Amino acid sequence: MISEILINSALDVSMLTLNSNDLILKNKDEKFGQYLFKTKKEIMPNDSLEINFEFEYQITPINGHQSFNAIVDNGSLRISNYFPSIGYQLDHEISDEIERKKRAMAALPALDSVHAPIENPYNYQFINLNVLVSTSADQSAICVGELTDHYSINHRNYFHYRAENIPFRFAVSSAKYAIQKSNYGDVSIEIFHDPKHHQNISHLIKSIQKTLAYCENNFGKYPYQTVRFAEISSFTRGFAATAYPATIYINEKQFHLNLTGGEGQDVINELAGHELSHQWWGNALLKPVYRQGSGVLTETLAQYTQLMLYKNEYGEAKMLEMVEVYREMYESSKAFSGEEALYSADPDNANVINKGLVKMYELYLLIGEAKINAALRALLEASVSVEAGDYAGFVG
Amino acid sequence: MILLASTGFYLSENYTKNSNEEELNWAQNYEANYGHFKTISQPTITDVETTIDLYPERNAYHVKEVYFVE
Ligand SMILES: [Zn+2]
Numbered sequence: 441m442i443s444e445i446l447i448n449s450a451l452d453v454s455m456l457t458l459n460s461n462d463l464i465l466k467n468k469d470e471k472f473g474q475y476l477f478k479t480k481k482e483i484m485p486n487d488s489l490e491i492n493f494e495f496e497y498q499i500t501p502i503n504g505h506q507s508f509n510a511i512v513d514n515g516s517l518r519i520s521n522y523f524p525s526i527g528y529q530l531d532h533e534i535s536d537e538i539e540r541k542k543r544a545m546a547a548l549p550a551l552d553s554v555h556a557p558i559e560n561p562y563n564y565q566f567i568n569l570n571v572l573v574s575t576s577a578d579q580s581a582i583c584v585g586e587l588t589d590h591y592s593i594n595h596r597n598y599f600h601y602r603a604e605n606i607p608f609r610f611a612v613s614s615a616k617y618a619i620q621k622s623n624y625g626d627v628s629i630e631i632f633h634d635p636k637h638h639q640n641i642s643h644l645i646k647s648i649q650k651t652l653a654y655c656e657n658n659f660g661k662y663p664y665q666t667v668r669f670a671e672i673s674s675f676t677r678g679f680a681a682t683a684y685p686a687t688i689y690i691n692e693k694q695f696h697l698n699l700t701g702g703e704g705q706d707v708i709n710e711l712a713g714h715e716l717s718h719q720w721w722g723n724a725l726l727k728p729v730y731r732q733g734s735g736v737l738t739e740t741l742a743q744y745t746q747l748m749l750y751k752n753e754y755g756e757a758k759m760l761e762m763v764e765v766y767r768e769m770y771e772s773s774k775a776f777s778g779e780e781a782l783y784s785a786d787p788d789n790a791n792v793i794n795k796g797l798v799k800m801y802e803l804y805l806l807i808g809e810a811k812i813n814a815a816l817r818a819l820l821e822a823s824v825s826v827e828a829g830d831y832a833g834f835v836g
Numbered sequence: 837m838i839l840l841a842s843t844g845f846y847l848s849e850n851y852t853k854n855s856n857e858e859e860l861n862w863a864q865n866y867e868a869n870y871g872h873f874k875t876i877s878q879p880t881i882t883d884v885e886t887t888i889d890l891y892p893e894r895n896a897y898h899v900k901e902v903y904f905v906e
Contacts, residue, residue: 526905
Protein backbone atom coordinates (compact mmCIF):
# COMPACT_ATOMS: atom_id res chain seq x y z
CA MET A 441 0.00 0.00 0.00
CA ILE A 442 1.33 3.39 -0.98
CA SER A 443 0.09 6.71 0.36
CA GLU A 444 3.06 9.00 -0.35
CA ILE A 445 5.15 9.35 -3.49
CA LEU A 446 8.49 11.17 -3.62
CA ILE A 447 9.46 12.45 -7.07
CA ASN A 448 13.00 13.51 -7.82
CA SER A 449 13.67 16.06 -10.53
CA ALA A 450 17.12 16.78 -11.94
CA LEU A 451 18.20 20.18 -10.65
CA ASP A 452 19.39 21.54 -13.94
CA VAL A 453 16.14 21.02 -15.79
CA SER A 454 13.28 23.49 -15.38
CA MET A 455 10.21 21.57 -14.33
CA LEU A 456 7.26 23.34 -15.98
CA THR A 457 4.46 20.97 -15.05
CA LEU A 458 4.21 18.08 -12.66
CA ASN A 459 0.73 16.83 -11.90
CA SER A 460 -1.55 13.86 -11.59
CA ASN A 461 -5.28 13.44 -11.09
CA ASP A 462 -4.50 10.87 -8.44
CA LEU A 463 -2.04 12.93 -6.36
CA ILE A 464 -1.95 16.05 -4.20
CA LEU A 465 1.30 18.00 -3.86
CA LYS A 466 2.27 18.13 -0.20
CA ASN A 467 5.73 19.66 -0.37
CA LYS A 468 8.06 21.08 -2.99
CA ASP A 469 11.73 21.30 -2.09
CA GLU A 470 13.61 23.15 -4.81
CA LYS A 471 17.01 22.82 -3.20
CA PHE A 472 16.89 19.06 -3.63
CA GLY A 473 14.50 18.85 -6.58
CA GLN A 474 12.05 16.85 -4.46
CA TYR A 475 8.28 16.81 -4.89
CA LEU A 476 6.34 14.98 -2.20
CA PHE A 477 2.83 13.90 -3.13
CA LYS A 478 0.02 12.33 -1.15
CA THR A 479 -2.21 9.90 -2.96
CA LYS A 480 -5.90 10.80 -2.99
CA LYS A 481 -6.64 7.23 -2.03
CA GLU A 482 -4.32 4.45 -0.99
CA ILE A 483 -2.79 2.66 -3.93
CA MET A 484 -3.27 -1.08 -3.79
CA PRO A 485 -1.09 -3.61 -5.60
CA ASN A 486 -1.85 -3.55 -9.37
CA ASP A 487 -3.52 -0.11 -9.21
CA SER A 488 -2.11 2.05 -11.97
CA LEU A 489 -1.86 5.82 -11.95
CA GLU A 490 -0.68 8.51 -14.35
CA ILE A 491 1.78 11.30 -13.65
CA ASN A 492 2.30 14.10 -16.18
CA PHE A 493 5.51 16.06 -16.57
CA GLU A 494 6.79 18.82 -18.75
CA PHE A 495 10.36 20.08 -18.46
CA GLU A 496 13.03 22.00 -20.30
CA TYR A 497 16.75 21.84 -20.40
CA GLN A 498 19.15 24.47 -21.62
CA ILE A 499 22.91 24.30 -21.42
CA THR A 500 24.30 27.12 -19.35
CA PRO A 501 27.87 27.78 -18.22
CA ILE A 502 26.93 26.33 -14.81
CA ASN A 503 25.80 22.93 -15.98
CA GLY A 504 27.75 22.91 -19.24
CA HIS A 505 30.45 20.70 -17.76
CA GLN A 506 28.13 17.70 -17.58
CA SER A 507 29.13 16.70 -21.02
CA PHE A 508 27.77 13.17 -21.06
CA ASN A 509 24.23 14.18 -20.32
CA ALA A 510 24.33 17.40 -22.20
CA ILE A 511 22.91 17.80 -25.62
CA VAL A 512 25.42 19.33 -27.96
CA ASP A 513 25.62 20.04 -31.63
CA ASN A 514 25.96 16.62 -33.28
CA GLY A 515 26.00 15.06 -29.84
CA SER A 516 24.18 12.54 -27.76
CA LEU A 517 22.42 12.54 -24.48
CA ARG A 518 21.56 9.91 -21.90
CA ILE A 519 18.28 11.67 -21.48
CA SER A 520 16.85 9.15 -19.00
CA ASN A 521 19.22 10.61 -16.37
CA TYR A 522 17.24 13.83 -16.68
CA PHE A 523 13.82 12.24 -16.50
CA PRO A 524 12.16 12.39 -13.09
CA SER A 525 12.69 9.38 -10.84
CA ILE A 526 10.61 8.02 -8.00
CA GLY A 527 11.67 7.41 -4.43
CA TYR A 528 14.94 7.86 -2.58
CA GLN A 529 17.99 8.28 -4.82
CA LEU A 530 20.81 6.10 -3.53
CA ASP A 531 23.18 7.52 -6.13
CA HIS A 532 22.94 10.97 -4.54
CA GLU A 533 24.67 9.64 -1.43
CA ILE A 534 28.29 10.30 -0.60
CA SER A 535 29.92 6.97 -1.34
CA ASP A 536 33.48 7.80 -0.31
CA GLU A 537 34.05 6.13 3.07
CA ILE A 538 36.71 8.59 4.22
CA GLU A 539 34.50 11.56 3.42
CA ARG A 540 31.61 9.99 5.32
CA LYS A 541 33.82 9.43 8.35
CA LYS A 542 35.07 13.00 8.19
CA ARG A 543 31.47 14.18 8.28
CA ALA A 544 30.54 11.77 11.10
CA MET A 545 28.09 9.99 8.82
CA ALA A 546 27.31 6.31 9.34
CA ALA A 547 29.10 3.95 6.98
CA LEU A 548 27.03 2.87 3.99
CA PRO A 549 25.82 -0.71 4.05
CA ALA A 550 28.14 -3.00 2.12
CA LEU A 551 27.20 -4.00 -1.40
CA ASP A 552 24.82 -6.97 -1.27
CA SER A 553 26.71 -10.22 -1.18
CA VAL A 554 26.36 -12.61 -4.07
CA HIS A 555 24.58 -14.93 -1.61
CA ALA A 556 22.07 -12.37 -0.28
CA PRO A 557 18.47 -13.43 -0.84
CA ILE A 558 16.57 -11.84 -3.74
CA GLU A 559 12.98 -10.76 -3.39
CA ASN A 560 10.75 -13.17 -5.23
CA PRO A 561 9.27 -12.19 -7.59
CA TYR A 562 12.05 -9.68 -8.18
CA ASN A 563 10.95 -6.28 -9.48
CA TYR A 564 13.13 -5.62 -12.54
CA GLN A 565 11.49 -2.20 -12.96
CA PHE A 566 11.47 -2.64 -16.72
CA ILE A 567 9.46 -0.14 -18.75
CA ASN A 568 7.69 0.11 -22.06
CA LEU A 569 8.99 3.17 -23.84
CA ASN A 570 7.04 5.12 -26.45
CA VAL A 571 8.94 8.19 -27.62
CA LEU A 572 8.41 10.75 -30.34
CA VAL A 573 11.65 12.69 -30.88
CA SER A 574 11.77 15.77 -33.04
CA THR A 575 14.79 17.70 -34.22
CA SER A 576 15.74 20.39 -36.69
CA ALA A 577 15.12 19.94 -40.42
CA ASP A 578 18.72 19.09 -41.33
CA GLN A 579 19.17 16.42 -38.64
CA SER A 580 18.07 12.89 -37.79
CA ALA A 581 17.32 11.79 -34.24
CA ILE A 582 18.37 8.38 -32.97
CA CYS A 583 16.77 6.79 -29.91
CA VAL A 584 16.39 3.19 -28.69
CA GLY A 585 14.20 0.26 -29.74
CA GLU A 586 12.39 0.12 -33.09
CA LEU A 587 11.69 3.12 -35.29
CA THR A 588 7.98 2.82 -36.10
CA ASP A 589 7.42 6.05 -38.03
CA HIS A 590 9.15 9.19 -39.23
CA TYR A 591 7.93 12.33 -40.96
CA SER A 592 8.47 16.08 -41.29
CA ILE A 593 6.14 18.90 -40.23
CA ASN A 594 6.89 22.64 -40.13
CA HIS A 595 10.61 22.25 -40.81
CA ARG A 596 11.05 19.70 -38.06
CA ASN A 597 11.91 16.00 -38.43
CA TYR A 598 9.98 13.52 -36.25
CA PHE A 599 11.07 10.01 -35.27
CA HIS A 600 8.81 7.63 -33.39
CA TYR A 601 10.58 4.89 -31.41
CA ARG A 602 9.17 2.11 -29.27
CA ALA A 603 10.83 -0.42 -26.99
CA GLU A 604 9.18 -2.93 -24.70
CA ASN A 605 10.49 -4.37 -21.45
CA ILE A 606 13.71 -2.46 -21.21
CA PRO A 607 15.60 -1.08 -18.22
CA PHE A 608 14.94 2.59 -17.40
CA ARG A 609 17.97 3.79 -19.33
CA PHE A 610 17.68 5.42 -22.73
CA ALA A 611 19.44 8.01 -24.84
CA VAL A 612 18.93 10.20 -27.89
CA SER A 613 21.33 11.68 -30.36
CA SER A 614 20.75 14.14 -33.15
CA ALA A 615 23.09 15.01 -36.00
CA LYS A 616 23.41 15.53 -39.72
CA TYR A 617 23.83 11.82 -40.21
CA ALA A 618 24.65 9.88 -43.34
CA ILE A 619 23.10 6.40 -43.27
CA GLN A 620 24.53 3.13 -44.49
CA LYS A 621 22.22 0.11 -44.40
CA SER A 622 22.79 -3.60 -44.56
CA ASN A 623 21.30 -6.66 -42.93
CA TYR A 624 21.93 -9.97 -41.26
CA GLY A 625 19.10 -12.33 -42.17
CA ASP A 626 15.94 -10.50 -41.15
CA VAL A 627 17.80 -8.09 -38.87
CA SER A 628 18.33 -4.67 -40.40
CA ILE A 629 21.74 -3.07 -39.79
CA GLU A 630 21.92 0.73 -39.86
CA ILE A 631 25.03 2.85 -39.41
CA PHE A 632 24.47 6.56 -38.72
CA HIS A 633 27.68 8.44 -39.23
CA ASP A 634 29.31 11.74 -40.03
CA PRO A 635 29.41 11.87 -43.85
CA LYS A 636 33.16 12.54 -43.62
CA HIS A 637 33.78 9.38 -41.56
CA HIS A 638 33.08 6.60 -44.01
CA GLN A 639 36.37 4.72 -44.13
CA ASN A 640 35.50 2.04 -41.53
CA ILE A 641 31.80 1.58 -42.27
CA SER A 642 32.00 -1.55 -44.38
CA HIS A 643 34.37 -3.11 -41.87
CA LEU A 644 31.99 -2.19 -39.04
CA ILE A 645 29.07 -3.76 -40.91
CA LYS A 646 31.03 -6.98 -41.44
CA SER A 647 31.97 -7.04 -37.74
CA ILE A 648 28.32 -6.55 -36.77
CA GLN A 649 27.22 -9.39 -39.06
CA LYS A 650 29.84 -11.72 -37.58
CA THR A 651 28.86 -10.77 -34.04
CA LEU A 652 25.17 -11.38 -34.76
CA ALA A 653 25.99 -14.73 -36.32
CA TYR A 654 28.14 -15.79 -33.37
CA CYS A 655 25.74 -14.63 -30.65
CA GLU A 656 22.63 -16.03 -32.36
CA ASN A 657 24.29 -19.38 -33.04
CA ASN A 658 25.67 -19.72 -29.54
CA PHE A 659 23.46 -17.77 -27.13
CA GLY A 660 20.03 -17.11 -28.62
CA LYS A 661 18.03 -14.91 -30.96
CA TYR A 662 18.85 -11.20 -31.19
CA PRO A 663 15.85 -9.54 -29.48
CA TYR A 664 15.16 -6.70 -31.98
CA GLN A 665 14.55 -6.20 -35.70
CA THR A 666 17.25 -3.54 -35.99
CA VAL A 667 20.88 -3.07 -35.01
CA ARG A 668 21.69 0.63 -35.03
CA PHE A 669 25.17 2.10 -34.57
CA ALA A 670 25.27 5.88 -34.21
CA GLU A 671 28.42 7.94 -34.17
CA ILE A 672 28.43 10.73 -31.61
CA SER A 673 30.58 13.73 -30.96
CA SER A 674 33.81 13.36 -29.03
CA PHE A 675 32.44 16.22 -26.94
CA THR A 676 30.57 13.56 -24.98
CA ARG A 677 33.75 12.54 -23.24
CA GLY A 678 34.59 9.60 -21.06
CA PHE A 679 33.48 6.61 -23.03
CA ALA A 680 34.31 4.81 -26.24
CA ALA A 681 30.95 3.21 -26.86
CA THR A 682 27.83 2.25 -24.97
CA ALA A 683 24.94 -0.09 -25.71
CA TYR A 684 21.22 0.58 -25.34
CA PRO A 685 18.37 -1.63 -26.58
CA ALA A 686 18.89 -1.99 -30.37
CA THR A 687 21.12 1.11 -30.44
CA ILE A 688 24.84 1.46 -29.81
CA TYR A 689 26.53 4.85 -29.63
CA ILE A 690 30.17 5.08 -30.65
CA ASN A 691 32.41 8.00 -29.90
CA GLU A 692 33.72 9.51 -33.14
CA LYS A 693 37.26 9.05 -31.84
CA GLN A 694 36.78 5.30 -32.10
CA PHE A 695 34.73 5.48 -35.22
CA HIS A 696 37.13 6.89 -37.71
CA LEU A 697 40.40 5.51 -36.42
CA ASN A 698 42.99 4.66 -38.96
CA LEU A 699 42.89 0.88 -38.69
CA THR A 700 45.82 0.36 -41.00
CA GLY A 701 47.92 2.57 -38.77
CA GLY A 702 50.14 -0.14 -37.38
CA GLU A 703 49.16 -0.95 -33.78
CA GLY A 704 48.03 -4.34 -34.98
CA GLN A 705 44.66 -4.06 -33.28
CA ASP A 706 41.20 -4.02 -34.78
CA VAL A 707 39.28 -1.68 -32.53
CA ILE A 708 36.17 -1.83 -34.71
CA ASN A 709 35.99 -5.60 -34.37
CA GLU A 710 36.52 -5.33 -30.59
CA LEU A 711 33.89 -2.61 -30.17
CA ALA A 712 31.29 -4.33 -32.32
CA GLY A 713 31.86 -7.63 -30.53
CA HIS A 714 31.79 -6.21 -27.03
CA GLU A 715 29.01 -3.66 -27.40
CA LEU A 716 26.66 -5.71 -29.53
CA SER A 717 27.03 -8.67 -27.19
CA HIS A 718 25.67 -6.40 -24.43
CA GLN A 719 22.28 -6.93 -26.11
CA TRP A 720 22.58 -10.44 -24.65
CA TRP A 721 24.62 -9.55 -21.54
CA GLY A 722 23.30 -6.65 -19.51
CA ASN A 723 20.29 -5.18 -21.29
CA ALA A 724 16.79 -6.60 -21.60
CA LEU A 725 17.69 -10.31 -21.85
CA LEU A 726 19.95 -10.60 -18.83
CA LYS A 727 19.77 -7.81 -16.29
CA PRO A 728 21.45 -9.01 -13.12
CA VAL A 729 20.45 -7.63 -9.74
CA TYR A 730 23.07 -5.02 -8.79
CA ARG A 731 25.30 -6.59 -6.14
CA GLN A 732 28.70 -8.19 -5.70
CA GLY A 733 29.59 -10.24 -8.74
CA SER A 734 26.84 -8.86 -11.00
CA GLY A 735 29.42 -7.33 -13.34
CA VAL A 736 30.52 -10.82 -14.31
CA LEU A 737 27.16 -11.31 -16.04
CA THR A 738 27.55 -8.11 -18.04
CA GLU A 739 31.12 -6.87 -18.60
CA THR A 740 32.95 -10.17 -18.17
CA LEU A 741 30.62 -11.95 -20.60
CA ALA A 742 30.87 -9.10 -23.10
CA GLN A 743 34.66 -9.35 -22.83
CA TYR A 744 34.49 -13.09 -23.39
CA THR A 745 32.33 -12.64 -26.50
CA GLN A 746 34.71 -9.98 -27.79
CA LEU A 747 37.64 -12.36 -27.25
CA MET A 748 36.02 -15.27 -29.07
CA LEU A 749 35.09 -13.06 -32.02
CA TYR A 750 38.63 -11.75 -32.18
CA LYS A 751 39.99 -15.28 -32.13
CA ASN A 752 37.63 -16.38 -34.89
CA GLU A 753 38.72 -13.45 -37.02
CA TYR A 754 42.47 -13.35 -36.38
CA GLY A 755 43.42 -16.67 -34.81
CA GLU A 756 44.84 -17.90 -31.51
CA ALA A 757 48.08 -15.91 -31.65
CA LYS A 758 46.29 -12.56 -31.97
CA MET A 759 43.86 -13.65 -29.26
CA LEU A 760 46.82 -14.16 -26.93
CA GLU A 761 47.96 -10.60 -27.63
CA MET A 762 44.57 -9.35 -26.52
CA VAL A 763 44.71 -11.52 -23.39
CA GLU A 764 48.11 -10.05 -22.54
CA VAL A 765 46.81 -6.48 -22.83
CA TYR A 766 44.11 -7.19 -20.25
CA ARG A 767 46.41 -9.36 -18.11
CA GLU A 768 48.76 -6.41 -17.73
CA MET A 769 45.94 -4.16 -16.50
CA TYR A 770 44.70 -6.91 -14.20
CA GLU A 771 48.18 -7.51 -12.74
CA SER A 772 48.84 -3.83 -12.15
CA SER A 773 45.54 -3.32 -10.32
CA LYS A 774 46.27 -6.44 -8.30
CA ALA A 775 49.64 -5.03 -7.30
CA PHE A 776 47.96 -1.79 -6.29
CA SER A 777 44.82 -2.93 -4.47
CA GLY A 778 45.11 -6.68 -4.10
CA GLU A 779 43.30 -9.65 -5.57
CA GLU A 780 39.53 -9.47 -5.83
CA ALA A 781 37.56 -12.64 -6.54
CA LEU A 782 35.47 -12.24 -9.67
CA TYR A 783 32.36 -13.93 -8.33
CA SER A 784 32.12 -11.32 -5.58
CA ALA A 785 33.74 -8.40 -7.42
CA ASP A 786 32.39 -4.88 -7.15
CA PRO A 787 30.53 -4.45 -10.46
CA ASP A 788 31.92 -0.93 -10.89
CA ASN A 789 35.49 -2.13 -10.57
CA ALA A 790 37.45 -2.56 -13.82
CA ASN A 791 38.40 -6.04 -12.57
CA VAL A 792 35.25 -7.44 -14.17
CA ILE A 793 36.64 -6.25 -17.50
CA ASN A 794 40.37 -6.95 -17.13
CA LYS A 795 40.56 -9.96 -14.84
CA GLY A 796 37.25 -11.07 -16.34
CA LEU A 797 38.73 -11.47 -19.80
CA VAL A 798 41.84 -13.24 -18.49
CA LYS A 799 39.82 -15.71 -16.40
CA MET A 800 37.40 -16.43 -19.23
CA TYR A 801 40.42 -17.15 -21.42
CA GLU A 802 41.70 -19.60 -18.80
CA LEU A 803 38.27 -21.22 -18.62
CA TYR A 804 38.35 -21.47 -22.41
CA LEU A 805 41.66 -23.35 -22.14
CA LEU A 806 40.21 -25.64 -19.47
CA ILE A 807 36.83 -26.63 -20.89
CA GLY A 808 36.63 -25.08 -24.36
CA GLU A 809 34.36 -22.67 -26.16
CA ALA A 810 31.54 -25.14 -26.85
CA LYS A 811 30.97 -25.98 -23.17
CA ILE A 812 31.17 -22.36 -22.08
CA ASN A 813 28.67 -21.32 -24.74
CA ALA A 814 26.25 -24.13 -23.90
CA ALA A 815 26.30 -22.98 -20.25
CA LEU A 816 25.79 -19.35 -21.26
CA ARG A 817 22.86 -20.26 -23.50
CA ALA A 818 21.24 -22.15 -20.60
CA LEU A 819 21.84 -19.17 -18.29
CA LEU A 820 20.21 -16.81 -20.76
CA GLU A 821 17.19 -19.06 -21.26
CA ALA A 822 16.72 -19.26 -17.49
CA SER A 823 17.05 -15.49 -17.14
CA VAL A 824 14.49 -14.77 -19.86
CA SER A 825 11.95 -17.10 -18.29
CA VAL A 826 12.51 -15.60 -14.82
CA GLU A 827 12.01 -12.08 -16.18
CA ALA A 828 8.80 -13.30 -17.81
CA GLY A 829 7.55 -14.42 -14.42
CA ASP A 830 8.35 -18.12 -14.47
CA TYR A 831 10.20 -18.58 -11.19
CA ALA A 832 9.55 -22.24 -10.66
CA GLY A 833 12.36 -23.40 -12.88
CA PHE A 834 14.92 -21.11 -11.33
CA VAL A 835 14.55 -21.42 -7.58
CA GLY A 836 17.44 -23.26 -5.94
CA MET B 837 30.31 -0.26 -22.11
CA ILE B 838 33.97 0.36 -22.63
CA LEU B 839 35.40 3.28 -20.74
CA LEU B 840 38.14 5.46 -22.09
CA ALA B 841 38.96 6.87 -18.70
CA SER B 842 38.69 4.84 -15.56
CA THR B 843 36.97 7.43 -13.39
CA GLY B 844 34.50 10.24 -13.73
CA PHE B 845 31.94 8.59 -15.89
CA TYR B 846 29.83 7.05 -13.17
CA LEU B 847 29.55 10.35 -11.37
CA SER B 848 26.66 11.49 -13.50
CA GLU B 849 24.83 13.29 -10.73
CA ASN B 850 21.79 15.20 -11.76
CA TYR B 851 22.34 18.20 -9.56
CA THR B 852 24.29 21.35 -10.17
CA LYS B 853 27.50 21.46 -8.25
CA ASN B 854 29.47 24.62 -7.87
CA SER B 855 32.27 23.16 -5.84
CA ASN B 856 33.15 19.81 -4.46
CA GLU B 857 32.51 20.98 -0.88
CA GLU B 858 29.11 22.40 -1.78
CA GLU B 859 28.23 19.22 -3.61
CA LEU B 860 29.17 17.09 -0.62
CA ASN B 861 27.17 19.31 1.74
CA TRP B 862 24.21 18.99 -0.59
CA ALA B 863 24.53 15.21 -0.68
CA GLN B 864 24.84 14.97 3.10
CA ASN B 865 21.74 17.11 3.60
CA TYR B 866 19.81 15.18 1.00
CA GLU B 867 20.53 11.98 2.85
CA ALA B 868 19.64 13.54 6.21
CA ASN B 869 16.35 14.98 4.92
CA TYR B 870 15.17 12.14 2.73
CA GLY B 871 16.95 9.02 3.99
CA HIS B 872 13.79 7.76 5.70
CA PHE B 873 12.27 7.23 2.24
CA LYS B 874 14.68 4.34 1.73
CA THR B 875 12.25 2.11 3.57
CA ILE B 876 8.97 3.62 2.35
CA SER B 877 7.47 1.56 -0.42
CA GLN B 878 7.20 3.50 -3.68
CA PRO B 879 5.46 2.74 -6.97
CA THR B 880 7.32 1.47 -10.03
CA ILE B 881 7.26 3.12 -13.44
CA THR B 882 5.82 0.66 -15.98
CA ASP B 883 5.26 2.82 -19.07
CA VAL B 884 6.88 6.00 -20.34
CA GLU B 885 5.13 7.94 -23.11
CA THR B 886 7.02 11.01 -24.14
CA THR B 887 7.74 13.62 -26.75
CA ILE B 888 11.26 15.00 -26.81
CA ASP B 889 11.83 18.12 -28.90
CA LEU B 890 15.53 18.69 -29.52
CA TYR B 891 16.92 22.09 -30.47
CA PRO B 892 20.54 21.30 -31.30
CA GLU B 893 21.23 24.81 -32.59
CA ARG B 894 20.66 26.26 -29.12
CA ASN B 895 21.68 23.27 -26.98
CA ALA B 896 18.23 22.85 -25.53
CA TYR B 897 15.39 20.38 -25.40
CA HIS B 898 11.80 20.24 -24.25
CA VAL B 899 10.09 17.13 -22.87
CA LYS B 900 6.46 16.28 -22.27
CA GLU B 901 5.76 12.92 -20.78
CA VAL B 902 3.42 10.65 -18.92
CA TYR B 903 4.55 7.99 -16.48
CA PHE B 904 2.24 5.11 -15.75
CA VAL B 905 3.17 3.75 -12.34
CA GLU B 906 1.92 0.95 -10.14
ZN1 LIG C 1 30.77 -3.29 -21.66
